Amino acid sequence: MIPKLTFYEEKAGVFVWGGDLPPEHLFDSLDESPRQSWRLLNGSEVAIHQAEMKPESYRVQVEPDRIIISATDLNGRLYAVQDLANLIQDHGIRCCSFEGSPRFGWRGMMLDVARHFQDKAFVLKFIDLLFIHKMNRLHLHLCDDQGWRLEIKRYPRLTSVGAFRKGTQIRPGSPELDELPHGGFFTQEDLREIVAYATKRGVTVMPEIEMPGHCQAALAAYPEFGNTGWPLEPKSHFGVIEDVYGVQNETFTFLEHVLEEVLDIFPSEFIHVGGDEVPKKQWQESSVAQKRMKSLGLQNEDELQSWFIKHFDQWLRARGRRLIGWDEILEGGLAEGAAVMSWRGSAGGIKALELGHEAVMVPHTHCYFDHYQSSVKALEPTAIGGCTTLQKVYEFEPAAGVNPDDIPRLLGSQGQLWSEYMRTPEHVEYMALPRMCALAEVLWGRQSNETYGTFEKRLVPHLAKLKSLGYNFRPIQPEPPTNYVRIGSWEQGQLSNEPRELAFVMPTPLNLSQGFSISVNYGGGFYGVFIDSVEIRTPEGAICTQVTGASGNQDEGNIVHFAPASHPVEVVVTMRSKGTSDTEGNIYVVLP
Ligand code: ACM
Numbered sequence: 001m002i003p004k005l006t007f008y009e010e011k012a013g014v015f016v017w018g019g020d021l022p023p024e025h026l027f028d029s030l031d032e033s034p035r036q037s038w039r040l041l042n043g044s045e046v047a048i049h050q051a052e053m054k055p056e057s058y059r060v061q062v063e064p065d066r067i068i069i070s071a072t073d074l075n076g077r078l079y080a081v082q083d084l085a086n087l088i089q090d091h092g093i094r095c096c097s098f099e100g101s102p103r104f105g106w107r108g109m110m111l112d113v114a115r116h117f118q119d120k121a122f123v124l125k126f127i128d129l130l131f132i133h134k135m136n137r138l139h140l141h142l143c144d145d146q147g148w149r150l151e152i153k154r155y156p157r158l159t160s161v162g163a164f165r166k167g168t169q170i171r172p173g174s175p176e177l178d179e180l181p182h183g184g185f186f187t188q189e190d191l192r193e194i195v196a197y198a199t200k201r202g203v204t205v206m207p208e209i210e211m212p213g214h215c216q217a218a219l220a221a222y223p224e225f226g227n228t229g230w231p232l233e234p235k236s237h238f239g240v241i242e243d244v245y246g247v248q249n250e251t252f253t254f255l256e257h258v259l260e261e262v263l264d265i266f267p268s269e270f271i272h273v274g275g276d277e278v279p280k281k282q283w284q285e286s287s288v289a290q291k292r293m294k295s296l297g298l299q300n301e302d303e304l305q306s307w308f309i310k311h312f313d314q315w316l317r318a319r320g321r322r323l324i325g326w327d328e329i330l331e332g333g334l335a336e337g338a339a340v341m342s343w344r345g346s347a348g349g350i351k352a353l354e355l356g357h358e359a360v361m362v363p364h365t366h367c368y369f370d371h372y373q374s375s376v377k378a379l380e381p382t383a384i385g386g387c388t389t390l391q392k393v394y395e396f397e398p399a400a401g402v403n404p405d406d407i408p409r410l411l412g413s414q415g416q417l418w419s420e421y422m423r424t425p426e427h428v429e430y431m432a433l434p435r436m437c438a439l440a441e442v443l444w445g446r447q448s449n450e451t452y453g454t455f456e457k458r459l460v461p462h463l464a465k466l467k468s469l470g471y472n473f474r475p476i477q478p479e480p481p482t483n484y485v486r487i488g489s490w491e492q493g494q495l496s497n498e499p500r501e502l503a504f505v506m507p508t509p510l511n512l513s514q515g516f517s518i519s520v521n522y523g524g525g526f527y528g529v530f531i532d533s534v535e536i537r538t539p540e541g542a543i544c545t546q547v548t549g550a551s552g553n554q555d556e557g558n559i560v561h562f563a564p565a566s567h568p569v570e571v572v573v574t575m576r577s578k579g580t581s582d583t584e585g586n587i588y589v590v591l592p
Contacts, residue, residue: 027200030077048077056136056202057101060084064095075202079134103445104398106360106412108137108206109436111428114144114217115238116419117163117184118428123194125425129432129471131201133440137414138198139206139272142186145216145235145243149185150207150265154257157221159185165217165234171382171421172554177236191265199267206324207266210274211255212245212308219243225251227282227289238420240277247283247292247308256315269322270339273312276326278305306332313337324360327352339411343367346401353406361413366396367439369431370418375521375586376480377555381430382421385553387523389479391452394438415439426472433466433473434459484519484588485510487571492525492584495577499532502587506569510589517590518571519559520551527579528552534560537570551585552578559590 030048044065051059051070058071058080069080079100109130111118118126123140130138142149148162164183170176186194191205198205217234219226226232227246235241245251262271280301283289293304306329313323313335324339327348334340339358342349349359361367364386371386398413415436422428437459441450456476463473480486488504506512518536522528531549535542543565549557577583 024200026081027078030081031074031200054101055105057099058083059097059099061097062095075136078131078202082131082134100444102134102443104410104412104443106137106414107133107135107440107443108139108412108414109135109432110139110141110208110362110414110416110418112141112144112417112419113149113186114141114147114419116168116182116423117147117149118419118425119184120186120190120194122425122428124197125470126428126432127194127198127201127203128469129429129436129466130198130203132466132469133436134444135414135436135440136202136204137206137412138203139208139414141208141210141418143208143210143217144214145241146238147183147185147234148217148221150191150262151185151187152258152261153188154261155222155254158218158258161221162217162234165236167236168423169237169420172238172384175237188261188265195266204268205266206268206270206272207262208272208274209255209258209262211312212247212305213240213276213278214274215245216241216243219245222254225254227286240279242279242281244278244282245308246286247289247304252311255312259312259315263319263321270324271316271321272324272341273309274325275305275309275329276343278328280305300332302332304332305329306335309338310335343416349410350401350403350406353402353409356409358409358411360411361398362416364416366393367413367416368418369415369435370420370422373431373435373474374477374479374481375523376484376519378559379481381427383431384418384420388435390435390438390456390476391479393435394442394452394455396439396442398442412443413439429472430474433471434463434476437462480521480586480588483591485591486586487589488587489523490529490575490583490585490587492582494581495529495575495583496581497576499574499576501572501574503570503572504587506567506571506589508567510591512565512567512569514592515562515564516592517559517561518573519588519590520549520573520575521555521558521586521588522551522583523585525580525583527577527583529583529585530576530578531558532574532576533572535572535574536562536565537572538565539568550578552583 046067049070051072053072055073056075058076060080061068071077071080146165148158152158163185166181167177167179168182170178195205216232220232220234223229225245226243283301283304298304309325309329316323317337322337324341327340327342327344329338330348330351334355340348340352341360341362343362343364345363346361349361352359368388370384371388372380372383373389374380375387399407399410402410417428417432422431466473490502518534520531528551531547533544533546535544545560547557547560551558573587
C-alpha cells in the first residue's frame with residue numbers, strides 16, 4: 001500500500017491535480033506526447049506508456065512507488081487519468097491495477113443549437129460533461145427552419161437574416177408565440193475554439209448541415225435556393241414544413257460553398273447532412289425538379305432526394321470525408337458511402353447494416369432526451385412529448401435486433417437534445433441529466449452484474465459531483481411519484497377508436513377520506529388516448545365526471561379530482577385510442 005495521494009495544481013514541474021476536472025495543461029500534455037512521465041507531490045512517478053491496445057483502451061498499474069498508465073491513443077490516456085483521479089478522490093489509492101475499454105466507438109450527444117441557440121461558454125461546459133462520461137462525439141445540429149447558427153463568410157445573410165427570429169412557439173400543439181425575438185450564432189473563430197477544446201478532451205465535434213429539408217432559415221436569407229422564390233422568415237413555429245431546397249445547379253453550388261467552409265472548421269470524418277422529414281410537394285410542383293427527374297430517369301421524388309444525398313456523398317468522399325444522415329436517406333436508395341443515423345426506431349439502422357453500411361442507433365424510444373422523463377407529465381417542465389425514463393435509457397440495448405455479423409458496423413449511439421422547448425442552459429442540462437449518465441454507461445458497456453438498481457445507487461454520489469461542478473439535473477425520483485398508486489392498466493390491443501369502459505376496484509387500504517384524484521397516463525405505443533369520462537361507483541351511487549381529456553405526447557385533462565369517499569369504490573374509465581390499438585398505459589389514484 002502507498003499513502004493517499006493528492007493531485008494539486010502544478011508546481012515546479014511536479015504534476016499535481018486536485019480538482020474535479022483536469023487543468024488545461026494536463027490536457028495539453030496528454031495530447032502532445034504519448035510517452036512521458038510525471039512525479040506526484042509525494043515523489044511517486046506516473047509513467048505513461050504507449051501500448052498496442054484497442055482504440056480508447058487503457059490499463060493502470062499502481063505500484064508502491066509508481067503508477068504506470070498504458071494506452072494506445074489520447075482517449076485511452078485521458079480516461080486512465082480520469083479514472084485514477086476519481087479513485088484518488090473517492091478512496092485514496094493503494095496498489096492495484098485496473099483497465100477499461102469501451103463497447104462502442106461512437107458514444108455521443110446531439111445538441112440542437114438551431115431551435116434555441118446556446119452560446120460558446122455553454123458548449124464548452126457541455127464538452128466537459130461529455131469528457132466526464134467518457135463520451136467522444138458532440139453532434140452539433142447547426143441549422144434548421146428556426147435558425148442558422150454558423151458564420152459562413154461567403155453568405156453573410158445566413159447569419160444576419162437566418163440567425164434571428166421574431167418569436168417562438170410556447171408549447172406543442174398550440175400556435176401561441178411568445179413574441180420574444182430570439183437569435184445568435186457562432187463565428188468561425190468560436191467554432192474553431194470549440195473544436196480545439198473538444199479535441200483535447202477526446203471529443204470529435206460533428207457538424208450537421210441539414211438538407212434538403214429543415215432549411216427555412218437558409219431560404220429566408222437566400223430564397224433563390226428554394227423552389228418558389230417567395231419571401232420567408234426564420235420560422236417561429238416547430239414541425240415539418242413544405243419549404244425545401246430546390247434541385248437547380250445554383251443550390252448545389254451554394255451548399256458546396258457552405259460545406260467547403262464547414263470542412264475547413266471541423267476535422268470530423270463524418271459530416272451530417274440531415275435528410276429527414278422532407279415533404280416532396282414543392283418538387284412535385286416545380287418544373288425545375290420535374291425536368292431534373294426526367295433527365296436523370298428517376299421514377300419519383302424519393303429517388304430525387306436519394307440523388308441529392310448521393311451527390312454530397314460523392315462530394316464528401318472526394319475530400320476524404322464521410323456522409324451520415326437520418327434514416328430517411330435509405331428511401332429511394334442509400335448513397336454508396338453513407339452511414340445512417342436511425343431515429344424512427346432501429347429498423348433503418350438494421351437495414352443499413354444489412355446493406356453493408358454503418359449505423360448509429362438513436363431510436364426515439366430510448367435516445368430522445370427532449371421527451372418527458374416521467375409518465376406524470378404534469379410534474380415536469382413542458383417537453384415535446386413522449387416519455388423516456390432514466391430506467392428506460394439504462395435498459396437500452398443498441399444492438400437489439402442486429403445480426404451478429406453486422407455488429408462491427410454498428411458504430412454506437414448518442415442522446416438527442418432537440419431544443420424546441422429548452423430555452424436555457426439549465427433546462428438543457430435538466431433534460432440531459434441524468435439520462436446521459438445512463439446512456440454513457442450503456443455505450444461504454446454495462447458490467448453483467450449491474451442492474452438499474454445498482455446504477456441508481458452509484459448515481460447518487462455522481463450527481464453530487466455534477467452539482468459541485470455547477471450542472472443542473474433532474475433529481476432521481478421514483479417513477480411514478482410515491483403518491484401515485486397504480487390501480488389498473490390497459491394493454492396493447494385493448495383499445496380502438498370506439499369508446500371502451502375499463503373498470504377497476506379501488507384497493508381498500510387506500511385512505512380516500514381527504515379526497516383523491518384519478519390520473520390516466522399513456523405509457524407507450526404510437527398513439528395516445530382520448531378520455532371520455534372517469535366515473536366513481538359506490539354503493540350510494542355513481543359520481544360521474546365527464547372529461548374531454550387526453551393522454552399521449554401531451555397530457556390534458558387527464559387528472560380528475562373527487563371528493564372524499566369510502567370503500568368499496570369502483571373506478572370506471574371510458575376511453576378510446578387516438579389511432580391504432582397499440583397504445584398502453586396506467587390508471588393511478590393520486591393521494592393528497
Ligand atoms: C428527427 O428527429 N427528425 C431526426
